[in-house]
Amino acid sequence: MSSHSHHTIRQAILDRIQTGEWALGELIPGEAMLADEYGCARTTINRALQGLANDGVVIRKRKGGTRVCDMPVRQAKFNIPVVREQVEALGSVYRHQVTRRVEKAPPTAVQKRLGLAPGTKSLQLDTVHLADDRPFAFETRWVNTRAVPAILDAPLDEISANEWLVQTVPFSSGDVVFCAVNAGKDVAEALGAREGAAVFVIDRTTSLAGEFITTMQLYYREGYQLHSQL
Amino acid sequence: MSSHSHHTIRQAILDRIQTGEWALGELIPGEAMLADEYGCARTTINRALQGLANDGVVIRKRKGGTRVCDMPVRQAKFNIPVVREQVEALGSVYRHQVTRRVEKAPPTAVQKRLGLAPGTKSLQLDTVHLADDRPFAFETRWVNTRAVPAILDAPLDEISANEWLVQTVPFSSGDVVFCAVNAGKDVAEALGAREGAAVFVIDRTTSLAGEFITTMQLYYREGYQLHSQL
């Protein structure tokens, strides 16, 4: 009874949920009751329950009380790392090669995504990421030079566009899409894979303060796996 | 400043980080100083910073202070829904078909994953998930019948194994792997796709209280995208 940290209580409550003491969608006792049961202040219970709510284990509503989440959806958190770190984590030597670098008006799909006026030029960058000089991933990217003009002067042979952006425009928000596609001719060539191979794609568009910064597709070589606990 | 203080302050601090006031990996002022600056109690600042720490924006260490996270990794949260909900969210009618249901000793790879003794029988289930009677996803699964014997009596024609498990063994933990593979003959057939098509795979193994429950591969039909904010 004395291990009163909200962490401990949180775990205890989680256990009780997991053992089925409170069924899916069922109301669990109020904070006051739990506080009494655990011999702690209501606030401490509150913290525990809020934590569980953050993790999507319970849903809380004023006056409605706290109930076990009946959502059958599970949340998984992923770390989306910088490619170089992925490579180096595998014990390989990282290198990258910029295979294209042009400024021009992007296709309308990209133009829309970046919220650009028609005809506005952007920077197109294609990069091959190498692990021990073998292709690891192929990246094709458009950067909104209005938002980040400094990238035109960045030494992109030394630092990858991704890393430069992360360091320059940190904590941008955005969205990510994961999907699988058959490698087209260009991707297959860049990755040294056969055409039609199943490649894992991360498609990311990032923005900061309402302004779109960059949009990118990252094609991983065959067999790549994105792993996560849940 | 009314009630939402710590949320407000949290956002304010995030803004200051995003505008580059404090650089990557750099120390930000201590709680006391910020409390003074914002005219609130230290605890309120603490809450704000803890929130940011939860989101991986800052790292906090006792005595070491709080610093902007220098990890270039970004966290993305995904909801991994039940297939039926995905289908119905698209406005289609969901149906599923169990194409295989046998009890036998699994291959060693599965045996290992489920932590079974050699020769232990398990339940193998193959299911095709249909959207408007068109194949949407193909699921192949092994269930540890030691852990969940009740599944042998479950009406798996009415309720999918996935849903049955979610309702029966909620909040199990486990891990997930996403990857892309070329459809083999069996998968292609089940999905009505061509052999070699790039399919998105979710590979999940779940456990509860140290006991493995089930392992599953879910093959989505071509073009499937997993979407997330970050």
Place this chain on the structure above:
DNA sequence: TTCGATATGTTGTATGCACATAATAATCTT
């Protein structure tokens, strides 16, 4: 009776104080 406004109580939310704890820096001891 019926409808609607208002009172009321239950439950989650927010804040600030006092104290605990951890990690480092400074100091003392040998």
Place this chain on the structure above:
DNA sequence: AAGATTATTATGTGCATACAACATATCGAA
């Protein structure tokens, strides 16, 4: 100079109090 001890200074935690929102009950007028 090396090791042990104490001081300092950060963040972490528990608790009490005040607050706000929501559901329901209650009351009064048409």
